[in-house]
Amino acid sequence: MIQLFRKILCPIDFSEHSLAALDVALNLTQQNDAKLYLLNVAPVPAGAAGFQPVPMDPYPFLEKDRQEHLAKLGRERIPAAARYETLVISGDPAEQVLNTAHGLAIDLIVMGTHGRKGVSRALLGSAAEEVFRKASCPVLTVGPHISHNTERRMAMKQILFATDFSAESLAALPFAVSIAQEHQSNLTLLNVTGKTEKGELVHAGQYTESTLRRLQALMPAGADLWCEPKFRVEQGPQADKIMEVATALGADLIVLGVRAPQGGVGATTHLLGSIAHQVVVNAECPVLTVRA
Secondary structure: OOOOOOOEEEEEEOHHHHHHHHHHHHHHHEEEEEEEEEEEOOOOOOOOOOOOOOOOOOOOOHHHHHHHHHHHHHHOOOOOOEEEEEEEEEEHHHHHHHHHHOOOOOOEEEEOOOOOOOOOOHHHHHHEEEEEEEEOOOOOEEOOOOOOOHHHOOOEEEEEOOOOOOHHHHHHHHHHHHHHHHOEEEEEEEEOOOOOOOEEEEEHHHHHHHHHHHHHHHOOOOOOOOOOOOEEEOOOOOOHHHHHHHHOOOOOOOEEEEOOOOOOOOOOOHHHHHHHHHHHHOOOEEEEEEEO
């Protein structure tokens, strides 16, 4: 099994979305005996030399004020026994989150998103997709529709892993299996395919049976000693079906693999270009994305 998370980075812009992500990050920090890094990025004003315009900063503190607000947040929300550090950096939010994660050898980024693009009141919400497309470590995104019951949310008793069997999507499987084993969770492996076209040589029932066998073959030897994995094959729009199955299961976590973007920000990703964005912002539970 892979090593789980020892260093966790939680970007904070003081919006409700980033504070919801902080609750999740705190639970994971305690569960993994990890060190937590709270990062606030002070955006560079639009038009500054060498920088692109960024969303309006709803909290235009001076750097000293940002440090004080972040320190206060740590004192109020983080248990005294927890190990954590606060950081304030200037620049583009997504770029600085990625740079900090690389520089500190972060194992997991936990961040919130509002589910909208463009100029908005939450700086990090609009940066979340760029981060999970480019980060070399897993990213746990806390969307706007997840349950506010943190204890229920972090129990992680139901985990859903979606794959199309590509190398990119399968990169996330070790994380799904390790987290499920750590929490003694129920793990469901899902494949979603489009509707069978009339005249196709392979009958839908035959395809389903062969796909179920492929899903079953993905589980490592000995997994049945700690869980009874479930396997599902669905037809329809991928994002809709992933969320539909997650809701039906009462999933606490969705795990997806993503491909690194080709051609810069805005490029499509495998299984998860627009699909990842749809799942992340509409899911009722956190979504863990792992870049291949």
